[in-house]
Amino acid sequence: MNPHLSNNDMPPIDQPVVWEPADAEEALALKREHGANAVWVAGGTLLRTQWEGGIAAIPAHMIRLDTIEGMRSIIDETDYVQVGSLATLKQCGQHAALQQYANALYMACRHIAAPAVRNLATIGGNVASAVGDALPALLVHDASLLWIDGEHTPLHHEQAAVDWMEQVRIGRRSLHAVLLGIRFPKGPVISGHLPVQSSVAVESTPVDLSANAVSFWIDEHGERWRELCFFRKLGRREAFTPSLVTVAMRCWISESGELTRVRVAAGGGSGLAMRLLQCELMLEGRMYDATWLPELARVAAQEFSSYSDPFAEAPYRQQSAGNLLAAGLWESIRDMEEGR
Structure with a gap:
């Protein structure tokens, strides 16, 4: 040493x-x-x-931790993408594998803080803080965290991000753990279906936070499903400020408009990110119809647990989360219909 x-x-x-x-x-x-x-x-x-x-x-x-070798790489494996915890936010916001297979994280990393901060800030630091804007994106992508932990047997272990967030929430977080990396599974995992991944990899993303669906699969009945994925952030100014609320969503939508494998999460500011399970249940297997978007916004606002501070009261953050979610879903499906 x-x-x-x-x-x-x-x-x-x-x-x-x-x-x-x-x-x-x-x-x-x-x-x-x-x-x-x-x-x-x-x-x-x-x-x-x-x-x-x-x-x-x-x-x-x-x-x-930046003196430790081998923790800056982003590795594209057959079944997953693994991101070293010392990869910078800039790296994550420019990597084609994340754009295709962890698109909500890709978009989040392009809109966290200012460019100068993204050049230095690491994805591991954003996650390990337990309040980083990247966390809702990790939750919707079913990410797992790779740890070395002096309080755990075995020393090296993998843990679902959603389980770690629950440990943080109840005050059982290990203080002797080093986050080595983050792992994202590729593609949908649905029993009885053989996914067929596209090879599409878009080279750039829009300036705004609109959805960027880049993968599809064909089910056993020959129906085509597309990935729908978005990240939204509300700040006190348009850019370069801490978030008041962040939301992320990922699902697959069929040609007929059915939603499946729905993941929804919210966080932001100093609050802890959380999966919105009631919203997921509401959307799973449902045919998309813009008329029920206000209902989705209400369910999200009721479920999201937030806090008050000098900048915003908890009810405002909750209502904003619901509105961001409903607007993000509407905009994403509109963009798909228009071929964006």
Whole structure:
């Protein structure tokens, strides 16, 4: 391990010692040694914001994760896409495999913070914060998280993102875990159907957050299903501000308009992201009809658990989540019908 100090052998009291572990096991050992006096750091963009805002104190020790090899890659495998936790938001927002197989995350990473922040901020930091805007996108893509955790047996393990969010919600999150990567399954998994993935990979995405369906499959009856996927963010200004609300949705829609394998999630601000299971049940197997979109907005607003702060009251965030969801679904299907 390599402790990095300033010009003096002994740093000032308010200047942390920065450790540079060679691997994840060494990072865990440092965390066990220094406990609550140490924090993980990679891009450091969220930590700096918290320190400058007085939300968190500057720690005595910072354990760098960006010195660990092999955690920046985005790997396109046969059945899944794996994203290293140190991949930057910019990387994720430019990668063709994510555009095709984890499109909500792809769009989220293109609209989190300002470009200068996206150049530094990592997907792992956004996720491990437990309040990052990328989390609703992970939930709708059935993502799993790859950990090395000193409190878990075995040390290396894979966990569904939705299960980890529940642990965070009930206060059972491990403080000695390093997020190594994120894994996204490819394509639908529906018993009795043989998916046929398209090879379409769009090179660019619209400036707005409109849906970008890039995959389809043919069921056993020969009916064609298309992927419908979108991400929406509401901020206090048009760009470069923390979100008030974020929503994401992913499903498959048949040529006749039936929705299946529906995933809906919401989060934003300092609130915890959550799957909206009642909305999913409402939509699963249903034929699309724009007349029931107000009902969907009401169900989402009632189900979404939010909070109040000086910028927005909880009812406003809840209503906004419902409106974003309904508008996103309407716009996505409209774009499909118009061939966009």
